[in-house]
Amino acid sequence: MVATMPSAAPLMECETPLFVMAQRQLDEIAKEMGLPTQLHERLRYPKRSLTVTVPVRMDDGLVQTFTGYRVHHDVALGPAKGGIRFHPEVNLGEVAALAMLMTWKCALMGLPYGGAKGGIRCKPWKMSLGEQERLTRRYTSEIINLLGPDKDIPAPDMYTNEQTMAWIMDTYSINVGHTVPSVVTGKPVAIGGSLGRHEATGRGVAYCVRRAVSHAGLKSEAPSVAVQGFGNVGSIAAKQLHAHGYKVVAVSDVHGGIYNPQGLDIPRLLAYLSEMGRVTGFPQATAINNQELLATECDILVPAALGNQIREDNVDSLKCKIVVEGANGPTSPEADIYLHEKGVLVVPDILANAGGVTVSYFEWVQGLTQLFWSEEEVNDRLEQIMGRACDRVFTLSKESNLRTRMAALRLGVSTIAEAKRLRGLYP
Ligand code: GLU
Numbered sequence: 018m019v020a021t022m023p024s025a026a027p028l029m030e031c032e033t034p035l036f037v038m039a040q041r042q043l044d045e046i047a048k049e050m051g052l053p054t055q056l057h058e059r060l061r062y063p064k065r066s067l068t069v070t071v072p073v074r075m076d077d078g079l080v081q082t083f084t085g086y087r088v089h090h091d092v093a094l095g096p097a098k099g100g101i102r103f104h105p106e107v108n109l110g111e112v113a114a115l116a117m118l119m120t121w122k123c124a125l126m127g128l129p130y131g132g133a134k135g136g137i138r139c140k141p142w143k144m145s146l147g148e149q150e151r152l153t154r155r156y157t158s159e160i161i162n163l164l165g166p167d168k169d170i171p172a173p174d175m176y177t178n179e180q181t182m183a184w185i186m187d188t189y190s191i192n193v194g195h196t197v198p199s200v201v202t203g204k205p206v207a208i209g210g211s212l213g214r215h216e217a218t219g220r221g222v223a224y225c226v227r228r229a230v231s232h233a234g235l236k237s238e239a240p241s242v243a244v245q246g247f248g249n250v251g252s253i254a255a256k257q258l259h260a261h262g263y264k265v266v267a268v269s270d271v272h273g274g275i276y277n278p279q280g281l282d283i284p285r286l287l288a289y290l291s292e293m294g295r296v297t298g299f300p301q302a303t304a305i306n307n308q309e310l311l312a313t314e315c316d317i318l319v320p321a322a323l324g325n326q327i328r329e330d331n332v333d334s335l336k337c338k339i340v341v342e343g344a345n346g347p348t349s350p351e352a353d354i355y356l357h358e359k360g361v362l363v364v365p366d367i368l369a370n371a372g373g374v375t376v377s378y379f380e381w382v383q384g385l386t387q388l389f390w391s392e393e394e395v396n397d398r399l400e401q402i403m404g405r406a407c408d409r410v411f412t413l414s415k416e417s418n419l420r421t422r423m424a425a426l427r428l429g430v431s432t433i434a435e436a437k438r439l440r441g442l443y444p
Pocket residue numbers: 098099100101170171172173174175202203345370371373374375377
């Protein structure tokens with residue numbers, strides 16, 4: 018059966034711009050690969066989504082109520098997997114879109130998981146540690162029926178970290194009456210986390226940069242890189258690339274950016290960041306804003322901050338040859354087409370930032386088998402899986418003349434389609 022646009026699409030409250038963008042990407046590849054209509058329609062919406070209200074006693078003694086979500090997009094391949102983010106822009110549409118991306122990401126990387134995402138609409142930087150702990154624990158209790166090492170395994174995302182995962186693990190364990198480390202990944206090593214998980218996403222981004230540089234045939238001895246976002250992903254990618262002889266010429270965080278065409282001293286910048294809490298004001302660099310960072314003269318641009326940064330209205334200012342997406346959804350569909358037509362090699366989010374969930378998988382496997390790996394083993398396996406996925410995407414893109422994003426999606430979607438076809442429809 019050939020693909021057509023679904024006729025009587027269900028109406029869902031998740032239809033925000035980001036969700037519609039995720040659906041449009043799926044629609045495009047479904048048409049290209051001739052995905053059967055009924056399967057296409059099923060995959061346009063999440064399998065289940067839960068919205069919860071989360072009352073929290075704040076430090077001033079008053080109770081404030083937050084809204085939280087957990088969405089499972091598809092679970093054909095295994096338990097639902099995906100991060101939990103704390104951010105004021107979190108809404109059902111964003112979480113549902115990111116859950117869909119997780120489905121394709123896990124399938125592309127060959128991980129036995131479905132896609133999930135969660136989040137709480139809040140301003141974590143305005144909350145004390147105690148408030149964040151009470152928020153996390155109550156949210157966990159509210160969504161506990163979805164969770165479990167065979168059902169749904171959360172991990173860190175924007176503004177959540179190892180400590181957040183430790184609270185989720187503890188809350189879940191207390192509720193079921195025994196310790197269950199494998200209910201989350203990205204937890205501290207002291208309670209069953211994996212060596213190398215903290216650095217995994219940034220490391221994966223750096224592997225992709227190196228693979229893309231050789232695929233694009235870039236000859237430069239020290240390719241230049243600009244990194245937008247200097248959190249867990251951007252800072253570790255910059256550190257890795259600097260150590261491999263790349264020249265990191267610009268970086269930015271929420272406060273602004275810095276630029277030095279000779280290359281920034283990344284180890285010194287990291288020390289400065291841990292002291293000052295920001296990259297701006299770093300000596301021997303010029304101050305730039307976020308738009309100037311995107312337009313920096315460089316070989317490789319790594320957007321590793323928020324979504325929707327490279328759009329129709331600013332894409333023509335980009336001067337890079339390669340874009341490696343550390344963030345989820347940083348490029349709009351129009352900008353993606355523009356970059357492809359201009360010959361810029363884009364390593365799409367579901368490939369470029371998949372190092373995190375890949376090492377999450379290693380952490381889950383180690384926890385379930387009670388056999389722990391060395392950091393070297395983790396990094397070697399990560400490099401192998403990332404390298405293989407990059408090669409598959411670059412090859413398919415070349416052979417089928419597809420944008421790299423569509424090639425990556427096609428590989429992910431076809432894996433899910435095959436699993437769903439084999440499992441059939443119940444009842
Ligand atoms: N939040 C990360 C992502 O978007 C990691 C998810 C995970 O490890 O499960 O891929």
